Amino acid sequence: MRRPPKDTEESARRITRRGLVLGGSMLGFMGVLGTRMRYMQIDQAEQFRLLAEENRINIRLIPPARGLIFDRTGVPIAENTQNYRIVIVREDAGDLDETFAKLRELVPLTDDDVERAMREIRRRSPFVPVTIADQLAWEDVAEVAVNAPALPGVTPEVGLTRHYPLEEDFAHVVGYVGPVSDYDLSKLEDPDPLLQIPKFQIGKVGLEARQEDLLRGSAGTKRIEVNAGGRVMRELSRQEGKKGADLQLTVDHGLQNFINARLVGESAAAVVMDVRSGDVLAIASAPSFDPNLFVRGISVKDYKALTENDHRPLANKSVQGTYPPGSTFKMVTALAAHEAGVVTAGETIYCPGYKQLGTRRFHCWKRGGHGYVDLHDSLMRSCDVYYYELAERVGIDRISEMATRLGIGVRHDLPMSAVAEGLAPTKAWKQGNRQESWMVGDSLNASIGQGFVLASPLQLCVMTARIATGEAIRPRLVKSIDTEEQPILSDGPLGLSPTTLSQVRKAMFSVSNSRQGTAYRSRLLPEDMKLAGKTGTSQVRSVVVDNKNVPWEQRDHALFVCFAPYDNPRIAVSVVVEHGGGGSTAAAPVARDIVARALWGDLPPLDVFPSGERDGIAEIWDSMPLRRKDGKTGRSDRA
Template sequence: MKRADKDMKLSARTITRRGLIVGGLQLGVLGALAVRMRELQVKEAEQYKFLAEENRINIRLLPPARGLIYDRDGVLLAGNAPNYRVVIVREDAGDVDAVLRTLTDIVPLPEEDLARARREMGRRSPFVPVTISDRLTWEQFSEISINAPALPGIVTEVGLSRYYPLDQDFAHSIGYVGPVSDFDLERLNDDDPLLQIPRFQIGKTGVEAKFEQALRGSAGSSQIEVNAAGRVMRELRRDEGQPGANLQLTLDHALQNYTEARLAGESAAVVVMDIEDGDIRAIASAPSFDPNKFVRGISSADYRALLEDEYRPLADKTVQGTYPPGSTFKMLTALAALEAGVIDPGERVWCPGHYKLGTRRFHCWKRGGHGWMNLVDSLRESCDVYYYDISQKVGVDKIAEMARRFGLGTRFDVPMSAVAEGLMPNRAWKAANRGEAWQVGDTLNASIGQGFVLASPLQLAVMTARLATGREIMPRLIRAVNDRPVARPDPAPLGIRRAHLEVIQRALYEVTNLRSGTAYGSRIAESTYRLAGKTGTSQVRNITVEERARGVFRNEDLPWNRRDHALFVGYAPFDAPRYAVSVVVEHGGGGSKAAAPIARDVLLQALYGGLPPLSAYPAHQRNMIDERQRALELRPRQEPEQGRSRA
């Protein structure tokens, strides 16, 4: 009995110790949990609150409004229009195919849109919204919105899409936007998250591309509250971001429209510059195209038609196209010889119709020759032999140097696509690029703007403005950014002797105002607006000895793509120069016939600020001019947007 009591007391002590140990362990665990709970609820409360918010709040990027583009008077050239679209978030949709089937039962959508959306979803993260279809009608947009509860992961959105109200008039200068592509992402090397938004529009060509960063703006954000099923409940916060900058161009929409209309049916380019400040008033390449088709997504048939058109509507001939300037170059050869002191303006050269160099003959355009020619005569009647002769005295290097002073061989900094440098060759250029020595015949060809010499219509307009003023006029296309005028430095003198420049100017006046001048038929009759200019014709094929022997084919008798290019450069008024113009008509034949009339009409439009009176034209041409002007498909002058400033 005593043994049993003793055992019981020992057992009780053992149990008590174990209980204390277990209790201590429990208290330790509870203490640790309390400490951890305190850390979670106090120290780390903000972090877990944020994580909880992440589970019920979606943050979405908001594309900013793209900056607007205006003409010099505040007329809208590139704007934004509402775009109704439907997007899908794969993570919220679940069975994507089932959701898309339900969607198309509600609103039929193009199969190509659905296929493109599936490809996009395969390339992007599941939480990134993918556009299924855009440019929905209001009825389609409403139907989808009403049926939203049956469409998990489907979201309707109202965005902005670019549109060009004056369509073809500014297709080459302003360019167009389009959906960002993988190629664009590689090319731009830009980490802006906006570029990850499916079908986000960026500038592809022209001003739209060159000012992409400024026009794009910066992204906004939207915090959306969703329920457990992922359905959007409400918008908690919205930051619209920063809209893109507005641009004001130097272009005049009415003059641009007239120029495009005047070039109808031609493959041609025209550039009109304000001589005072270098502002480009019109820069037209024909034929043009509708940039709105590229914004919406051009069809294969339409794009193929543009590519296969032999007039090359997609090419911007004003800055991308380079052409032998032909006789419009002769003023620079003459100035080089005058400045070098190797000729006198009154010195005469005999033109028998050709210039003999060894056993080879370099022909003048006038087969029978011009007879005795001095400098003014040679420009007025465009004698080639005169320039063959003086080029041997001055040499190609000084001719090239003079040409560069007047803008040839220069890539001007204008915000347009693929601006060409052109080519003003010299001895060093041929050795470096052809591995050959310069030949005397090369100098003869260069002296009349043939051979290796190439210039764009923009360069020829700059050359003409500098000839009219003797100053280093620079072309300008952007007038203001967000209503802040772009600075324009005063042009420096070219350093050409005034007497030499006046000789050239007098000759250009006689080209259009004397009966023997090559552009007399395109003169301006109004005495206060007299035109000075120079015609040019540049060959695109070699004329063989056999062809000369039997008589050179007329341009009209040749296939279109073998005819000569027609050129004209000029400025007006002669006494107080205001505007310079250059015209190139591809395969137009002679400059006096095809290019000079266009230049005269466009300059008169600029000078009068609209259609000029018939009294500005020679009397015998007025009926013909009246009929032609009436036949032009002109757009009515647009009114500037209310409140727009004119920088």
């Protein structure tokens, strides 16, 4: 039955409306889709391109070359050497067990090496390269490179590692570097991203640690392309970092080596300073150690050997060790008393061998006494009673003030680890630290460098340099940074009486050059090498002992300080020999040899020494393991 025309027209109108609505919707959808595609393909093209590149391009840090360290003559003390290593990136490596199994067929990896690397991988972010093995031979690295397609995420690299060519000579000065530890990171609020690189080396102790910011430099970056398997295909670009600053020190490698060789077998320290500039020409602590042992992680056996040695090779005795200065402190007491006007240079004091204070006797080292002595004789013959009397007159606070002025009780700002402050005690110090009142007997003990007084070899050398010049010169260890000369440090004149200083210097000259002097056997003959010094012996125990008849660790410490040449001072020297017995027998001969070597510039001829001492000196020098000009260690070549 045919539909009425009216119904047919109505149906056609409905179909047309639906078609228009549907077509319009489709056109609208297509318009939105086209707009979105345009936005993504044109407006956001750069962003999506970068996101795509991240799937195939990695950006890695390039560790900078660490700054080099030289002695004053340009000889390398710390340098960088090539280091072939293998690194792995966990997110690119796939099956780690399979990768390590393949690697062990190519390079020598122990179970400990693998376990250590796995621990490091678990601790680090997946994208951080982890060092599997370093210090490899070129043949091992080449094997890995050839088999790279089968080792996803594994890359052979050539890096740099620290090396100390002079080994033990500067271990306590320069220190050493080592891999960054969690403890190192915990001390930093905002650690440098470089420190996240496994086995990245930073300064641990000594100048390497104190000058870390200068020596480290800043990182570079490289963009590398990797395939779907994680294999590095090519390097796309590289931006080099900034090398660390090079440091030139004031120390002289030849003099430093001589001192270390001279102190072999001793537990001792020696410091040499240029009295005009404050340059530390040598600063040695014996025994020493090879810092190269620590660079790649010291073995348990080697570390145990160092820590169980009763001569304490890891301790830096030159700046860290503090000792009662003994009679080397008598110049301080003398200057304090004469500057205060409580005694004159020509005034004599009678020494019967002791000073009575109440019911207690304070003995002189010479039981029979020295008779009447003045400033000159008291220093030359090291009379104790003279200084007991001065201390009772002047008081401890003035003695302490003079000690501080001369550099004792002051932490000198050298870039070395654990630089000690020492102690120049006062009445307030004892009350605050011991909750006890200061006694007159304390002053008497302090006057001869015993009791509470403590000084390091560095401080004793500074004291001697200041007495020699009358200037408050300060020690300097870094000569230049990237060839830029560092300033000479001085606080100007000491403000002491030239007459009193001259009297003290003359007395020190007699110590070494008068037959009555305590160091007469340790004199030098040439006029331009004559030294002025002072012996010292500091007690280890409260009772006086015969050093020959007690165990080594119970013997007194031996000290000697001096400057030379007497008429035109150039250097100051301090020597401390732990448990050496007496300053005149153990420390003074060492200081004499150091002065001769420093002033001569090399091993001097034996005729600069007294004839009676030459055979003994020749025997010592022939046994010294001096470093030869070819860099090797061997017997000395005496002039």
